[in-house]
Amino acid sequence: MAQINFIQAINQAISEEMERDPLTFLMGEDVVLGAFGATRGLADKFGPNRVRNTPISEAGFVGAAVGAAMAGMRPICEVEFASFFYCAFDQVCNQAAKLRYMSGGQARLPITFRAVFGAVGGAAAQHSETVYAQFLSVPGLKLVVPSGPSDMKGLLKSAIRDDNPVIVFEHGALGRLREEVPDGEHLVPLGKAAVKRAGEQVTVVAIGAMVPKALQAADNLAKENVSVEVIDPRTLVPLDEDAILASVAKTNRVVVADEGHRRGGAAADIAAIIAEKGFDHLDAPITRVTSLDVPIPFSPPLEKAAIADAARIEAAIRDVLGR
Amino acid sequence: MDVGKDKLLEMYHTMQRIRHFESKVRDLAMANEIPGFVHVSIGEEASAAGVCAALRATDRITSTHRGHGHLIAKGGRLDRMMAEIYGKRDGYCKGKGGSMHIVDFSLGILGANGIVGAGLPIATGSALAAVIRGRDDVTACFFGDGASNEGTFHESLNLASVWKLPVVFVCENNGFGEFTPMQTVTAVTDIAVRAQAYNIPGHIVDGNNVLEVFAYASDAVARARAGRGPTLLECKTYRWEGHVVGEQAFLGDGAYREKAEIEEWKRKCPLIRFEKWCAETGKISRAELDRIVADTQKELEAAIAFARSAELPDASEVTDDVFAGEPGK
Numbered sequence: 001m002a003q004i005n006f007i008q009a010i011n012q013a014i015s016e017e018m019e020r021d022p023l024t025f026l027m028g029e030d031v032v033l034g035a036f037g038a039t040r041g042l043a044d045k046f047g048p049n050r051v052r053n054t055p056i057s058e059a060g061f062v063g064a065a066v067g068a069a070m071a072g073m074r075p076i077c078e079v080e081f082a083s084f085f086y087c088a089f090d091q092v093c094n095q096a097a098k099l100r101y102m103s104g105g106q107a108r109l110p111i112t113f114r115a116v117f118g119a120v121g122g123a124a125a126q127h128s129e130t131v132y133a134q135f136l137s138v139p140g141l142k143l144v145v146p147s148g149p150s151d152m153k154g155l156l157k158s159a160i161r162d163d164n165p166v167i168v169f170e171h172g173a174l175g176r177l178r179e180e181v182p183d184g185e186h187l188v189p190l191g192k193a194a195v196k197r198a199g200e201q202v203t204v205v206a207i208g209a210m211v212p213k214a215l216q217a218a219d220n221l222a223k224e225n226v227s228v229e230v231i232d233p234r235t236l237v238p239l240d241e242d243a244i245l246a247s248v249a250k251t252n253r254v255v256v257a258d259e260g261h262r263r264g265g266a267a268a269d270i271a272a273i274i275a276e277k278g279f280d281h282l283d284a285p286i287t288r289v290t291s292l293d294v295p296i297p298f299s300p301p302l303e304k305a306a307i308a309d310a311a312r313i314e315a316a317i318r319d320v321l322g323r
Numbered sequence: 324m325d326v327g328k329d330k331l332l333e334m335y336h337t338m339q340r341i342r343h344f345e346s347k348v349r350d351l352a353m354a355n356e357i358p359g360f361v362h363v364s365i366g367e368e369a370s371a372a373g374v375c376a377a378l379r380a381t382d383r384i385t386s387t388h389r390g391h392g393h394l395i396a397k398g399g400r401l402d403r404m405m406a407e408i409y410g411k412r413d414g415y416c417k418g419k420g421g422s423m424h425i426v427d428f429s430l431g432i433l434g435a436n437g438i439v440g441a442g443l444p445i446a447t448g449s450a451l452a453a454v455i456r457g458r459d460d461v462t463a464c465f466f467g468d469g470a471s472n473e474g475t476f477h478e479s480l481n482l483a484s485v486w487k488l489p490v491v492f493v494c495e496n497n498g499f500g501e502f503t504p505m506q507t508v509t510a511v512t513d514i515a516v517r518a519q520a521y522n523i524p525g526h527i528v529d530g531n532n533v534l535e536v537f538a539y540a541s542d543a544v545a546r547a548r549a550g551r552g553p554t555l556l557e558c559k560t561y562r563w564e565g566h567v568v569g570e571q572a573f574l575g576d577g578a579y580r581e582k583a584e585i586e587e588w589k590r591k592c593p594l595i596r597f598e599k600w601c602a603e604t605g606k607i608s609r610a611e612l613d614r615i616v617a618d619t620q621k622e623l624e625a626a627i628a629f630a631r632s633a634e635l636p637d638a639s640e641v642t643d644d645v646f647a648g649e650p651g652k
Contacts, residue, residue, distance in 0.1 A: 023456075025455055049454075049455055050455065052486075054482070055478075055481060055482060055485065057478040057481065057482060059444065059474055059475050059478050060444050060447065060474075060475060060478025060479050060481070060482045061444070061478075061482060062444070063441070063443070063444020063445055063447070063448065063475060063478075063479070064444050064445075064447045064448030064451055064479075064482060065448055066444070066445050066448055067385070067433065067444060067445035067446060067447060067448025067449040067450075067451070067452070067462075068448035068449065068451050068452040068455075069448070070428070070433050070434075070445065070448070070449060071383065071433070071448070071449040071452035071453065071462075072452060072456070073451075073452045073455060073456075075448075090438055090441060090475075091441075091444060094437075094438050094441065095436075095438075095441055095445065099426075099434065100644055100645070100646070100647060101419055101644050101645050102416060102419055102420040102424045102426075102434075103415075103416050103419075103420060103424065103426040103428075103434065104414075104415065104416035104417030104418070104419050104420065104426075104644060105417070105643065105644035105647075106415075106416070106426050106427070106428050107426065107428065107434075108647050109647075110647075139645055140645055140646070142646070163647035163648055164646045164647050164648075
């Protein structure tokens with residue numbers, strides 16, 4: 001067990017899985033250099049055959065990952081920023097997601113896509129977006145949003161071993177977050193939520209970078225003897241509905257916090273599930289904390305105004321508690 | 324190029340299987356016996372037959388929305404293909420794919436594809452897999468003139484060239500992207516010249532001459548297998564039928580091409596040309612060719628009987644096969 005950060009956890013997971021399975025390989029933009037550190041050193045370790053820089057050619061190399069998977073490989077494909085997925089939407093949504101189903105189960109597509117998402121400070125709208133909602137309504141994709149180094153390592157390893165296309169979304173602002181991470185074999189199953197903080201009076205379902213913000217809000221409210229439970233779904237597909245509903249059944253009040261946009265987002269989806277399946281447990285309306293429905297702006301005060309933060313989560317918790 | 328008799332018979336058999344299958348599918352679609360869109364490749368048989376005759380069993384192909392011919396040429400079973408087109412459970416994809424999405428991984432058929440240009444990066448990745456695993460399998464990638472205007476064409480040729488991947492890009496230029504004449508929307512007259520931009524060989528091939536297709540494909544496959552990288556072949560051919568069977572219902576007759584043009588191309592029929600060549604050279608007797616036609620007719624009749632009598636899927640199967648390892652999710 002060692003203290004490592006989010007990016008080191010990614011590096012460790014990929015390195016261990018590539019050592020474990022010779023069918024895995026890594027490709028993407030600047031993966032040899034490891035521009036943000038996540039893949040640094042892997043080219044030296046595994047050589048040019050298995051660690052490949054691609055041209056800036058998302059449709060081409062994402063499609064090639066699909067073809068390589070169809071031919072028996074287990075590609076780990078990095079799309080530098082998640083907004084670049086728009087350039088490869090066909091390859092992810094029409095090909096990777098659908099080919100298993102359309103082929104009557106013949107195709108096996110064990111592809112792990114990795115991409116940085118979220119507002120990191122002044123990156124503007126084309127490098128700051130939370131795009132998983134766009135994939136949420138495409139059946140056939142698994143979506144993973146780790147909130148810290150330990151989950152990152154365990155979820156990424158599980159994603160690489162999964163026989164389906166999985167997109168692992170890595171929030172850019174979590175890069176330096178450090179915590180104890182188990183060495184070696186550490187797997188977090190896809191589809192299992194985590195209770196990040198146990199509480200009694202209100203549930204906050206928080207996704208990705210909203211988890212540390214929700215924990216901060218919970219800390220503040222604890223000083224007023226408000227007991228907040230923070231649930232991190234960790235994977236949006238498959239979604240651990242049981243864990244969310246069990247928490248709501250206990251607290252009877254719920255806030256859903258997500259950095260994605262409000263309209264048609266992950267928070268909307270989770271709120272709808274709670275309304276459908278947990279309505280009888282609710283003592284207050286479900287409340288969402290999301291980013292505004294604007295492209296993420298560049299200038300710091302505008303970016304801050306657009307993005308959900310701990311203060312807004314705290315205000316939402318007070319709201320559902322009527323305080 | 325001296326081609327052995329077995330190979331000649333194989334190519335003729337393939338062309339007949341395609342012609343018989345496609346003609347029947349057209350008739351069934353016109354009679355509303357099968358659901359959905361079907362795109363047939365009557366008139367284009369030589370490119371599928373000639374290219375696949377240059378491949379071996381462990382080689383792979385990617386195909387298009389007009390894919391029946393490629394699949395048949397790579398060894399696809401007519402009965403399971405027909406059952407899929409009928410939407411039956413015993414079809415290749417359990418009725419979940421239909422005409423545009425037939426796949427048989429055991430034969431190296433990575434699939435027809437409903438999206439124009441989608442097969443190019445998939446073929447590139449399939450070739451990459453062979454390189455990483457140290458195997459010398461080749462992937463042949465069929466696509467049309469329309470796909471050569473897609474970004475994926477350019478991205479894939481670049482990537483395959485940079486990594487020297489064992490892929491043969493086969494452009495079947497049939498003159499039309501849907502209902503639009505190719506020359507009105509394409510900056511070049513010959514798609515083959517686009518190879519120059521990616522530093523790979525590009526050849527114009529008479530796509531209605533199966534022997535010429537086979538010769539060019541054999542060279543390109545040998546080159547790819549030897550680790551010398553991709554080739555672009557442009558097979559000039561023509562689509563006798565419309566873009567989609569039944570298009571006359573919404574377009575009327577003669578909406579975008581002259582009947583005389585179709586008739587001119589019918590005179591260049593790849594099957595008749597091959598038969599004439601056999602007669603001229605004496606390589607294969609008429610009786611041997613007739614036997615192939617009779618065998619194909621029997622195979623097709625059995626395929627239709629199989630498809631008609633096969634069961635439709637049960638509605639409960641709708642949630643199967645979304646994710647590997649989790650049936651019903």
